[in-house]
Amino acid sequence: MYKSDFPIFKNNPNLVYLDSAATSQKPQSVIDAIKDYYENYNSNIHRGIYKISEQATDAYEKTRKKIAKFINAKSEKEIIFTRNTTESINLIAKTWGKENVKAEDKILISEMEHHSNILPWQQLSGEQNICLRYINVRDHKLDIQRAEAEINETKPALLAITHVSNSLGTINPVKKLAEIAHKNGGMILIDGAQSVPHMQVDVQSLDADFLAFSGHKMLGPTGIGVLYVKEEILKKMNPFLTGGGMIKSVSRFETEFADHPYKFEAGTPDIAGTIGLSAAIDYMNTIGIERIETHERNLTKYALKKLSGLSEVTILGLPFSEDRAGVISIVVDEIHPHDIAQLLDENNIAVRAGHHCNHILMKDVLKVTATTRISFHIYNDENDIDRFVESLKSIMTKIKR
Amino acid sequence: MNQIYKELILDHYKSPQNAGSLDNPTHEATEENTSCGDSIKVQLIMKDGRIKKIKHITEGCAISVAAASLLSEILVGKSIISIGKLDEQDIIKILGVQLTASRINCALLPLRAVRKALKLKTEN
Numbered sequence: 162m163y164k165s166d167f168p169i170f171k172n173n174p175n176l177v178y179l180d181s182a183a184t185s186q187k188p189q190s191v192i193d194a195i196k197d198y199y200e201n202y203n204s205n206i207h208r209g210i211y212k213i214s215e216q217a218t219d220a221y222e223k224t225r226k227k228i229a230k231f232i233n234a235k236s237e238k239e240i241i242f243t244r245n246t247t248e249s250i251n252l253i254a255k256t257w258g259k260e261n262v263k264a265e266d267k268i269l270i271s272e273m274e275h276h277s278n279i280l281p282w283q284q285l286s287g288e289q290n291i292c293l294r295y296i297n298v299r300d301h302k303l304d305i306q307r308a309e310a311e312i313n314e315t316k317p318a319l320l321a322i323t324h325v326s327n328s329l330g331t332i333n334p335v336k337k338l339a340e341i342a343h344k345n346g347g348m349i350l351i352d353g354a355q356s357v358p359h360m361q362v363d364v365q366s367l368d369a370d371f372l373a374f375s376g377h378k379m380l381g382p383t384g385i386g387v388l389y390v391k392e393e394i395l396k397k398m399n400p401f402l403t404g405g406g407m408i409k410s411v412s413r414f415e416t417e418f419a420d421h422p423y424k425f426e427a428g429t430p431d432i433a434g435t436i437g438l439s440a441a442i443d444y445m446n447t448i449g450i451e452r453i454e455t456h457e458r459n460l461t462k463y464a465l466k467k468l469s470g471l472s473e474v475t476i477l478g479l480p481f482s483e484d485r486a487g488v489i490s491i492v493v494d495e496i497h498p499h500d501i502a503q504l505l506d507e508n509n510i511a512v513r514a515g516h517h518c519n520h521i522l523m524k525d526v527l528k529v530t531a532t533t534r535i536s537f538h539i540y541n542d543e544n545d546i547d548r549f550v551e552s553l554k555s556i557m558t559k560i561k562r
Numbered sequence: 563m564n565q566i567y568k569e570l571i572l573d574h575y576k577s578p579q580n581a582g583s584l585d586n587p588t589h590e591a592t593e594e595n596t597s598c599g600d601s602i603k604v605q606l607i608m609k610d611g612r613i614k615k616i617k618h619i620t621e622g623c624a625i626s627v628a629a630a631s632l633l634s635e636i637l638v639g640k641s642i643i644s645i646g647k648l649d650e651q652d653i654i655k656i657l658g659v660q661l662t663a664s665r666i667n668c669a670l671l672p673l674r675a676v677r678k679a680l681k682l683k684t685e686n
Contacts, residue, residue: 497623499598499668503566515598530599560567560624562576 163448164540168192175509177545182327182355182488182536183513184377187441191381194440195433206432207406221432224439225422231442232353232372233363234389241388241425242435246354247277249373249388250321252401252425253350254281257371257390258319260399264290267317269347271296271303271333272526273326276518278352282321296322298526301478302331309341316345324356328517328532329478330461330488332356339368348394354378358538359486360454364389376434380538381441385434388425395421402427448539457487457537464489464535464546471550473557477532490517490532493553496560498533504556510549566659567624570632575624580634582617591679595667600626604675612641618675623668625661630672632656637676646682648673 164170166188169178178186198220202213206221222237229237243249258281262268268282272295286293294317296308303322312320320342325332339349350371356362357372358379364372369389376385390398400407400418404427409417418424445453462481468474468491477490493501498514505512513534516523523529535549587605594601600622607615616637620630633656637645653669654661661669 497598497600499623499625499665500567503665507565507567560572560575 162542164542166190166444167540170540173509177508177510177548179510179512179535179537179541179545179549181358181378181538181541182517182534184383185358185380185538186540187380187382187437188444190444191437191440195382195437198433198436205429217432220436220439221430224435224442227439227442228387231446232357232389233365235365236392238420238422239389239392239395241390241422242430243373243386243388244384244431245375245377245386246352246373247386249371249386250278250350250352251281252388253371253373253390254285256398256401256425257394258282258285259289262289262291262318265292267292267294267315268319268321269294269296269308269312269315269317270321271308271323272298273303273329273331273333273519273522274321274323275327275352275354276520277354278321278323278350279521282319291318295521298329298522301329302484303333305334305337308338312341312345312347317342317347319348319350321350321352323352323354324362325359325486325488326478326519326522327355327488328490328519328522328534330486330490330536331479332360332484332486335369336367339370343368355486355488359457361450364391370394376438376441379438379441380444381438382434384431385438390421392421398425400424400427404428406430445539453539456539457541460537460541460543460546461485461487461489463543464550467546467550471554471557473561474553477527487537488534489536490534492529492532493557495562496557498531500560501533501553501556504560505549505552508548508552510552512549566661566665568659570658571624571628574628574631578618578620578627578631580617580631581619583619584615584617587617589679591675593671593675593678595622595626595671598623598668600668600671602626602630602672602675604630604672604679606676606679608642608680611643612639613637613645616676618672620672622671625657625665625668626671629653629657629669633672633676642680642682645676645680 167186169186202216204214204217206218225237225240297304342349348370351369353372353374357374372389377383407427465481473494475492479485502514515531584605588608589606592603602620604618616634618630620627
């Protein structure tokens with residue numbers, strides 16, 4: 162029903178796109194907004210004393226407000242534009258983390274983190290002699306009881322946790338984890354890459370200190386990401402990158418930085434990307450995030466039911482429940498995921514095969530080398546899942562040894 | 563459309579030639595594609611600078627298994643010098659299919675293992 166809003170499906174009429182956890186498709190309105198900026202008011206933002214620059218600045222800053230509202234931040238000053246989730250998390254590790262997490266302190270992450278929420282902390286722990294610890298994954302979800310005991314005992318300075326697992330589709334109880342972290346004097350960073358595009362995420366209700374997410378997974382363009390930081394924390398943070406656009410005044414040997422959020426946005430930002438993201442949020446708001454969530458939940462239920470009828474297929478992740486998002490990883494007996502993906506592609510079905518940037522989860526927890534993953538957004542329908550399952554069946558017959 | 567999973571590939575995948583191990587190899591090596599988990603153990607018996615016997619245990623996708631099988635067939639009798647000259651294009655020719663950038667590593671895994679066993683330089 163929403164497919165017609167996305168030109169990729171007009172240009173590839175047979176495409177079944179089941180890889181939205183990697184990147185989402187873009188509606189016409191997003192593409193048009195970017196084109197409109199480049200064609201009609203392309204100019205650099207801030208300090209341009211002419212009409213089109215003021216128009217570009219206005220569009221850029223309105224996006225900040227729109228995002229603040231979308232995640233229910235108290236103020237748009239808490240919204241920093243980055244390139245993507247990875248850069249957002251790195252920004253925190255290299256500014257707040259570097260200054261506030263001291264030697265012998267603990268940082269707690271989990272075995273289901275994407276590499277983007279492991280490597281910045283691994284690097285920081287090496288540099289500052291910090292103890293990096295992992296919450297275990299048991300039966301496809303976080304072992305919350307043990308995590309709670311560990312937080313109470315070791316009082317980590319930071320808990321960095323994904324809201325939704327990009328391999329398992331498990332929705333983690335981040336609100337509860339925030340509560341436990343705060344009770345013990347720690348902060349919580351939530352990796353929202355797989356949640357913000359698909360469900361209501363309210364930073365005040367969750368009491369998140371940091372939230373990172375990417376524009377391109379929420380129907381927006383690549384190259385634009387978001388970092389939310391609680392204002393009281395942000396006020397005390399030093400800049401990440403330095404240069405143009407983030408200063409009040411510069412003299413030969415010292416600089417007075419601009420206030421947040423500008424202090425964290427050095428150099429000309431991705432103006433077109435920001436404007437595209439703005440259109441993406443408009444599009445999602447028009448449909449309604451609850452409707453998107455319900456739509457994907459129904460598809461997840463449908464896909465899980467269909468896949469569970471195939472005896473050669475092992476479904477990873479939780480059974481259908483409130484804690485299950487629209488990401489489904491499967492392992493097929495004796496068939497390598499690369500072969501499955503390649504053969505599906507011959508039928509124009511796009512899925513992801515591999516380790517999904519989850520080496521620790523794959524190797525240590527699930528004990529598999531790779532999985533085949535399907536994931537949804539608003540443009541998917543039951544027909545997509547039918548075609549995927551039918552294709553999978555014929556592949557199993559063709560390639561089974 | 564480029565059909566990668568032709569009969570030749572599927573045949574060699576389903577029943578790979580020279581699969582197994584040798585009791586008295588003169589050379590051996592294991593090699594892995596860390597990104598997808600494909601792995602191969604290759605064992606050789608070299609005599610007078612040529613491959614006399616080759617066995618391999620390959621676990622992975624159809625492309626890597628078929629490549630190991632097909633490569634093992636043509637390597638018997640080949641000299642170290644000629645093995646050193648084999649490149650990506652030769653492997654594609656042996657497989658008889660065009661491979662995308664994301665799958666070429668699967669096809670090259672067996673050759674990398676053979677070169678490693680013979681201590682030849684590899685491009686990757």
